[in-house]
Structures are given as C-alpha cells and as structure tokens.
Amino acid sequence: MNVYRFAVRLRERGHEVTLLGRPETPVYEKARQEGVMVVPFDVRVKYADIKAASRLASLLKERRIESLIISVAKDNYVAGWAKIFFYPRLRLYYQQHMQLGVSKKGLVQTLLYRV
Secondary structure (H helix, E strand, O other), X not given: OHHHHHHHHHHHOOOOOEEEEOXXXXXXXXXXXXXXXXXEOOOOOOOOOHHHHHHHHHHHXXXXXOEEEEOOHHHHHXXXXXXXXXXXXXXXXXXXXXXXXXXXXXXXXXXXXOO
C-alpha cells in the first residue's frame, strides 16, 4: 500500500500522477477509489518482456509522461528496456523496497540498473 500512499501524497503536492498496474490488486483499486488516475498494465515476463516495454513506451508517450517511478523490482526491467529501445527521454526513478536474499549482480541487472 506504500505505492498508493506515495501516489496520493504526490498528487496532494500538485503533481499529476498516473498509476500503472494490475487492476485486480488492492493498490490499483484503492488508488482508483481515491481519484488517482489508474491505467491497467501488466508485465508477464520477468526479465525480457520487450513487447510490454514497447507498450509501456507507447502509453507513456501518448499521455506525455516523461518520468516514471518504479516500485516493483521486476518492473525495472520493462522500464529499462522501454527507455533503452523505445523512449530514451524517459527518466526512471526507483523507489526501492528491499528484498533480501536475491542476487542483483547478474549481467541483465547490471545493464538495466546503470540506465
């Protein structure tokens, strides 16, 4: 629910906020009820969902969104691929929620986290 709270607080401070996520989640539904703009978006492949990256870039361009805050680790990949291949102007920010015990030093992770 931190994502929901963060979106609401950003909106209260005057930022235009659009939350992208899976519609069946409590965060998505709570944000929608609070009046935060929500857009359904799902990532199906953890590391290399290039199709989702293309969809993400198109969606962001269509809505004139140039900054993206990511809070789910697997979404870093899709956002990174979207920036690298389809939307170089996109600014990415990662609000980290720690996950212990998972290696983040592989080749794919190194490539994406340096963007």
